[in-house]
Amino acid sequence: MSLQSHMSPLSPMSPASRQPVDVLIRRVDPDVPLPSYAHPGDAGADLRTTEACQLAPGERAVLPTGVSVALPEGYAAFVHPRSGLAARCGVALVNAPGTVDAGYRGEIKVIVVNLDPRGAVRFERFDRIAQLVVQQVERVRFQEVAELPGSARAEGGFGSTGGHAAVDGTSGTSGQAALGGQAGGNRYASVVSDREGQ
Numbered sequence: 001m002s003l004q005s006h007m008s009p010l011s012p013m014s015p016a017s018r019q020p021v022d023v024l025i026r027r028v029d030p031d032v033p034l035p036s037y038a039h040p041g042d043a044g045a046d047l048r049t050t051e052a053c054q055l056a057p058g059e060r061a062v063l064p065t066g067v068s069v070a071l072p073e074g075y076a077a078f079v080h081p082r083s084g085l086a087a088r089c090g091v092a093l094v095n096a097p098g099t100v101d102a103g104y105r106g107e108i109k110v111i112v113v114n115l116d117p118r119g120a121v122r123f124e125r126f127d128r129i130a131q132l133v134v135q136q137v138e139r140v141r142f143q144e145v146a147e148l149p150g151s152a153r154a155e156g157g158f159g160s161t162g163g164h165a166a167v168d169g170t171s172g173t174s175g176q177a178a179l180g181g182q183a184g185g186n187r188y189a190s191v192v193s194d195r196e197g198q
């Protein structure tokens with residue numbers, strides 16, 4: 001019997017059909033728990049800080065995780081924020097997602113920032129501060145051409161499809177530049193009309 005004939009088209013692939021990829025890991029801090037997935041099906045394995053740290057509003061820090069890895073060629077790992085810390089405390093990663101290259105053998109670090117305008121955030125040693133997502137990545141050959149092939153989106157970007165009240169084209173020069181200034185066609189009125197049409 002083929003695999004497809006006894007699986008509904010909507011059923012997820014059986015976990016047994018995808019073998020985990022082995023990744024060599026070394027503890028820089030001998031006591032740190034290894035990164036682990038909290039639930040079956042999770043994409044990210046939690047990373048912990050090996051240093052306690054307190055961040056005032058707006059402050060950032062580069063925190064050590066106590067581990068280094070050797071990823072197989074063709075893979076990279078991405079350091080992602082934890083949504084619970086973001087929603088409850090305003091903690092973000094400055095460079096989210098951080099990229100860990102296959103050739104990197106140093107300790108994985110996490111660049112946290114406290115975006116809460118009022119409250120300080122404190123991390124204790126071994127608190128889970130981020131999650132590591134390991135993915136296959138392509139290397140490409142850039143082929144220079146004089147003209148690119150056409151597409152439906154063409155050069156539209158930076159809010160060209162509307163839908164955000166905050167995109168009013170008036171706050172900040174960098175925003176204006178990104179929207180193509182006054183001629184960008186994405187000022188507040190056009191965003192409102194876009195919403196009314198939904």
Ligand SMILES: O=c1ccn([C@H]2C[C@H](O)[C@@H](COP(=O)(O)OP(=O)(O)OP(=O)(O)O)O2)c(=O)[nH]1
Nearest residue numbers: 079095097098099100101104107108109110111
């Ligand atoms: O959140 C992060 C991001 C990066 N790294 C490590 C792994 C990565 O392979 C290396 C370099 O990262 P990246 O390429 O982002 O840094 P860069 O500023 O471009 O430095 P470099 O010139 O060393 O590539 O730093 C981390 O530990 N955590």
